[in-house]
Amino acid sequence: MDRRRWRAFGIVVQVVVLGGIGAAVGVSGARAVAGPAEDAAARARVASLTARVREWFDARKRLVRVDCPKCRGWGRVEDRSGRGATCPRCDGAKQVLASDAYRKVHYDFMSPAYRGRDGAMDAANAAYKEANAARRDALYVNAYRIDRVELVGVNGGSAWVFEGTDSVSRESRWLQLTDPATKKPQWFVYGPETDGAWPPPDAAPPIPEGPLPKREPLAAAELDALRKAVRDAGIVPAVEGARREHGEVVVALFDGAPTDRRALDANAEACVFRLTGVVLAALPDAPAVRVEFLARWRDKFGTVTKRPYRTALLSRAHHAKIVPERLAPEELLALFAWSDVQPEGEVLWWKD
Numbered sequence: 001m002d003r004r005r006w007r008a009f010g011i012v013v014q015v016v017v018l019g020g021i022g023a024a025v026g027v028s029g030a031r032a033v034a035g036p037a038e039d040a041a042a043r044a045r046v047a048s049l050t051a052r053v054r055e056w057f058d059a060r061k062r063l064v065r066v067d068c069p070k071c072r073g074w075g076r077v078e079d080r081s082g083r084g085a086t087c088p089r090c091d092g093a094k095q096v097l098a099s100d101a102y103r104k105v106h107y108d109f110m111s112p113a114y115r116g117r118d119g120a121m122d123a124a125n126a127a128y129k130e131a132n133a134a135r136r137d138a139l140y141v142n143a144y145r146i147d148r149v150e151l152v153g154v155n156g157g158s159a160w161v162f163e164g165t166d167s168v169s170r171e172s173r174w175l176q177l178t179d180p181a182t183k184k185p186q187w188f189v190y191g192p193e194t195d196g197a198w199p200p201p202d203a204a205p206p207i208p209e210g211p212l213p214k215r216e217p218l219a220a221a222e223l224d225a226l227r228k229a230v231r232d233a234g235i236v237p238a239v240e241g242a243r244r245e246h247g248e249v250v251v252a253l254f255d256g257a258p259t260d261r262r263a264l265d266a267n268a269e270a271c272v273f274r275l276t277g278v279v280l281a282a283l284p285d286a287p288a289v290r291v292e293f294l295a296r297w298r299d300k301f302g303t304v305t306k307r308p309y310r311t312a313l314l315s316r317a318h319h320a321k322i323v324p325e326r327l328a329p330e331e332l333l334a335l336f337a338w339s340d341v342q343p344e345g346e347v348l349w350w351k352d
């Protein structure tokens, strides 16, 4: 194993996670004894990395095939005239690789530099389609147990984890960077293509800034112009808000008329392509558009809130290539990366 560990204070810190319950911090090879403050800081970083590793592995366990959210496991859909057709999302297979878990594992947990590189989103979408077609994902684990977590260099970490029934733990490498969305330090999966040499240097810079624009709402004038452009295009759902995030523009839309899921989906699918075009034209700096379709959700206490139920993502590069008049509606919709959102313990609701 890699013995290069965290030496910022002339010591080596090693942390062993015991049975997933508590963490014991062992300090060895000390030339100088670290002060309690440094020790506490290292423990806090190890705890935050351990929690993050657990979150990542929990998402990896969810890389399984689930009922297709479009046809809900039927394999077929009905178009607006009531005619049956093979489901365009699963191609009739009834199940798809869980796209929310895929996005989390392969995209959201990657470093800001990795996600900010040219074509990152298209590459992730293409990789999802490939994994879905292959019916499995290389990072799927059915079970895991954390062996140990170590700090490496100034902002790195290694997690050693037993995967499935393995008797030898495997290393994953992590970097603590400023999360552009929150401006706070966060652990991301290290990528050799975009994240510099490994191990990170021992002595060094403060945690670097991510290269991506932070999550920020559109300026009021921009939002007004966008609302008007959408209205002028005759698009029925209204723009509720918009923001820039991770190199995308996210536009939230709400349509209060539908009284069932089928009508909600139909209205969303009827406008998504035109809407994406309007947003890309209105915001020439947007590299990609994520349309967030809102719906009413009711929790177990009866509180109703308007929140996303489905999102559709398309990059500017893909949009520019599309010749819509040569595509069937299903083919056009299949070019978007769709994601379904299911807030835990809540149901869709159809009245205010």
Ligand SMILES: [Zn+2]
Pocket (backbone or CB within 6 Å): 068, 069, 070, 071, 072, 073, 074, 075, 076, 087, 088, 089, 090, 091, 092, 093, 094, 095
């Ligand atoms: Zn389907």
